[in-house]
Amino acid sequence: MRTITLSLSFLFFLGHAYAFQAQADVRGDINKAGGKPNVAVPDFRATGTAAPGLMAVFNSTVQSDLQSSPQIRFLPKTLYPLRIPQVPGDFATGESEVNARPAPTPGFRLADWAAPPASANWLGIGYGAEDRGLFVVFGYLYTTSPQITDLKQAQSFGKVYTGSLDQAGAIDAAHHYAADILAQFGGQSLIGSRIVFVSDRTGSKEIWVMNWDGTDQHQITKYNSISTFPSVSPDGHIVAFTTYATGFPAVQLFSLDTGRKLPFYNQRASMNAFVAFTPDSKQVVFSSTAAGGPAQLYMANADGTNFHRLTNSGVIEVEAKINPKTGTDLVDVSGRSGLPQVYKMNIEGTDVERLSAGTGEATNPSWSPDGSHIAFAWTKGFEPGNYNIFVMDVVNRETVQLTTNEGRNENPCWAPDGAHIVYASKRGRQSQIWVMNADGTGKHALTQTGSNEKPVWVNAEK
Amino acid sequence: MTKQKVTLALTAVLVLGMLSGCGKKVPPPPPPAPAPIPDNNPPSTTKPNIAYFSAEPTTVTVGQPSSLRWSVTDATSVSIDGGIGEVSPNGRRGVYPTATTTYHLTATGPGGTTAADATVTVSAPPPPPPTVTVAQPTIQEILAKQVQDIHFDYDKSEVRGEDQGILQGDASALKTVFQMDPNFIVTIEGHCDERGSAEYNLALGDRRAAATKDALISLGVPGDKLKTISFGKERPICTEPTEDCYGRNRRAHFTAAQ
Numbered sequence: 001m002r003t004i005t006l007s008l009s010f011l012f013f014l015g016h017a018y019a020f021q022a023q024a025d026v027r028g029d030i031n032k033a034g035g036k037p038n039v040a041v042p043d044f045r046a047t048g049t050a051a052p053g054l055m056a057v058f059n060s061t062v063q064s065d066l067q068s069s070p071q072i073r074f075l076p077k078t079l080y081p082l083r084i085p086q087v088p089g090d091f092a093t094g095e096s097e098v099n100a101r102p103a104p105t106p107g108f109r110l111a112d113w114a115a116p117p118a119s120a121n122w123l124g125i126g127y128g129a130e131d132r133g134l135f136v137v138f139g140y141l142y143t144t145s146p147q148i149t150d151l152k153q154a155q156s157f158g159k160v161y162t163g164s165l166d167q168a169g170a171i172d173a174a175h176h177y178a179a180d181i182l183a184q185f186g187g188q189s190l191i192g193s194r195i196v197f198v199s200d201r202t203g204s205k206e207i208w209v210m211n212w213d214g215t216d217q218h219q220i221t222k223y224n225s226i227s228t229f230p231s232v233s234p235d236g237h238i239v240a241f242t243t244y245a246t247g248f249p250a251v252q253l254f255s256l257d258t259g260r261k262l263p264f265y266n267q268r269a270s271m272n273a274f275v276a277f278t279p280d281s282k283q284v285v286f287s288s289t290a291a292g293g294p295a296q297l298y299m300a301n302a303d304g305t306n307f308h309r310l311t312n313s314g315v316i317e318v319e320a321k322i323n324p325k326t327g328t329d330l331v332d333v334s335g336r337s338g339l340p341q342v343y344k345m346n347i348e349g350t351d352v353e354r355l356s357a358g359t360g361e362a363t364n365p366s367w368s369p370d371g372s373h374i375a376f377a378w379t380k381g382f383e384p385g386n387y388n389i390f391v392m393d394v395v396n397r398e399t400v401q402l403t404t405n406e407g408r409n410e411n412p413c414w415a416p417d418g419a420h421i422v423y424a425s426k427r428g429r430q431s432q433i434w435v436m437n438a439d440g441t442g443k444h445a446l447t448q449t450g451s452n453e454k455p456v457w458v459n460a461e462k
Numbered sequence: 463m464t465k466q467k468v469t470l471a472l473t474a475v476l477v478l479g480m481l482s483g484c485g486k487k488v489p490p491p492p493p494p495a496p497a498p499i500p501d502n503n504p505p506s507t508t509k510p511n512i513a514y515f516s517a518e519p520t521t522v523t524v525g526q527p528s529s530l531r532w533s534v535t536d537a538t539s540v541s542i543d544g545g546i547g548e549v550s551p552n553g554r555r556g557v558y559p560t561a562t563t564t565y566h567l568t569a570t571g572p573g574g575t576t577a578a579d580a581t582v583t584v585s586a587p588p589p590p591p592p593t594v595t596v597a598q599p600t601i602q603e604i605l606a607k608q609v610q611d612i613h614f615d616y617d618k619s620e621v622r623g624e625d626q627g628i629l630q631g632d633a634s635a636l637k638t639v640f641q642m643d644p645n646f647i648v649t650i651e652g653h654c655d656e657r658g659s660a661e662y663n664l665a666l667g668d669r670r671a672a673a674t675k676d677a678l679i680s681l682g683v684p685g686d687k688l689k690t691i692s693f694g695k696e697r698p699i700c701t702e703p704t705e706d707c708y709g710r711n712r713r714a715h716f717t718a719a720q
């Protein structure tokens with residue numbers, strides 16, 4: 001059943017591409033979204049006793065997820081036709097006539113949504129209800145392609161989403177429905193992914209974790225010391241961080257599943273910090289002063305054993321990040337040319353080349369999931385400390401600035417979908433965790449309490 | 463008063479008039495030459511005799527006087543060294559020696575030369591009177607007041623030339639600390655200003671602490687009593703976005719090891 005739906009939608013997607021070209025001639029202004037499909041999802045209504053408040057949460061969450069997606073263009077609701085279908089049965093009479101001509105009061109024909117001013121390529125409809133103590137949503141997606149005249153063929157999917165009868169249940173159902181829509185266009189779902197970050201809201205810096213949408217924020221460490229610089233294994237099971245709990249800055253590992261400490265053998269050194277995991281989560285690269293002199297990069301097993309040196313530059317080497325696609329190269333921040341810059345080298349520590357331009361200070365590199373780009377923080381053109389987020393194509397070094405005049409922006413980290421970037425933005429005295437699309441649009445804050453920094457996006461556990 | 467002066471003047475005039483009136487008299491014959499004194503004694507050949515040459519008191523403390531007394535006969539010249547020089551045959555002189563001094567008296571006459579010594583012993587001054595005793599500073603007070611922070615330039619970990627004086631003061635104060643308690647351990651904290659990344663600053667603060675430790679070792683502070691730790695920019699002492707505050711935060715700070 002599911003397989004059939006997917007293959008059908010793939011065919012429709014090809015058909016849609018043609019339709020999109022045709023429409024571009026009519027409403028070029030609206031369709032100038034870089035080839036992205038226009039998606040309309042009118043507000044779902046509640047039937048029966050389902051609390052209207054839960055539907056409002058559902059609708060705003062769906063809208064937020066779709067608006068922040070780089071895969072589609074979410075159409076403003078003010079452009080929609082007046083009549084809103086809620087179930088397939090609402091569409092105009094004979095299925096064969098569904099796209100024959102616009103209806104007198106527009107809305108109940110797919111052609112009404114394809115026509116200006118909405119000019120939607122896709123339409124999502126549905127409704128919510130309470131069913132035996134659960135929050136239930138019926139969600140559908142239709143193509144409005146004029147090439148498809150059969151309503152059943154026009155339907156990409158129709159599914160039932162259930163959640164607890166509360167706000168969390170409504171948000172969860174909304175994320176899943178939005179993810180199903182985005183999956184039609186190649187978007188990878190962020191559902192189940194989390195964000196680890198550092199917060200001082202208890203009075204000292206501790207490691208915290210929250211859902212990717214900012215909900216369910218809770219504390220992992222309770223050391224009342226300084227615990228910071230988190231990183232997460234690609235399998236989503238381990239958070240590594242640096243803590244002063246034992247006196248000197250040292251690496252510690254916690255299980256994200258149990259919240260308990262995992263073994264890690266720290267070298268005898270004035271500092272061990274900034275852990276990066278290999279793609280298989282079995283090894284780590286981190287900075288240590290074990291040999292004296294400036295901190296250098298070392299590799300070890302994920303428990304700290306089998307420790308061996310990668311760099312011997314005589315200058316500071318920090319923030320190693322291993323290419324998640326290849327596992328054979330890494331970037332780090334080095335003082336080789338004076339002020340800190342982003343460098344690239346292979347996993348043995350050789351073939352070193354500078355990636356950043358060499359001006360100002362470039363720090364906090366983060367690989368895109370496909371290993372093609374890095375996001376980083378750079379003071380380009382500003383005085384020291386005035387960082388903005390940039391994205392660089394690692395092959396041709398083309399660089400795009402994503403933040404401007406929005407405070408001090410640091411520690412970008414890519415989402416598993418490659419389409420979002422979480423980062424820390426300090427606009428005033430305190431830093432907060434923000435999310436934006438990888439093109440710099442759709443910025444919004446996830447935290448408000450205390451000062452929050454150093455976000456790391458966690459893959460849904462594998 | 464005026465009457466007396468007038469009287470004296472008149473008397474003088476009268477006396478002068480009488481003398482001038484005698485000028486015309488014949489002078490009397492000169493008296494006979496006296497008989498020559500019989501040369502009973504040959505010319506004196508005895509040496510000068512120093513009856514005494516002494517100092518009183520013979521022991522003084524610095525700043526106190528002593529009196530030299532002497533009596534010499536048969537001398538044509540008497541001198542005392544020590545900056546006193548030629549003196550009369552009999553006399554006394556106060557001296558203020560700052561250290562034990564032996565004065566030499568030399569008497570020279572037709573019969574030869576005689577010398578004598580007098581020594582003034584200068585004793586150490588008495589201990590000062592007991593005053594209100596000032597408590598010795600504790601190790602914690604030395605650490606807090608005498609061991610000062612070392613400061614650094616942006617992105618640098620070398621001890622600056624202008625901080626060498628502070629470094630030397632720190633070295634001597636730390637040596638005092640380790641003399642007072644050989645088991646004491648001092649932690650050198652490396653700190654940074656807020657502008658660089660927290661990650662890079664952790665490593666930079668580590669370098670600042672290590673550079674300070676190395677510089678102190680070169681000044682003779684025992685390295686095994688110095689630990690280093692970096693706080694990066696996690697523990698600023700001020701948070702204003704000013705050059706002054708940045709400069710104060712770029713520091714190596716000293717604390718008692720935990």
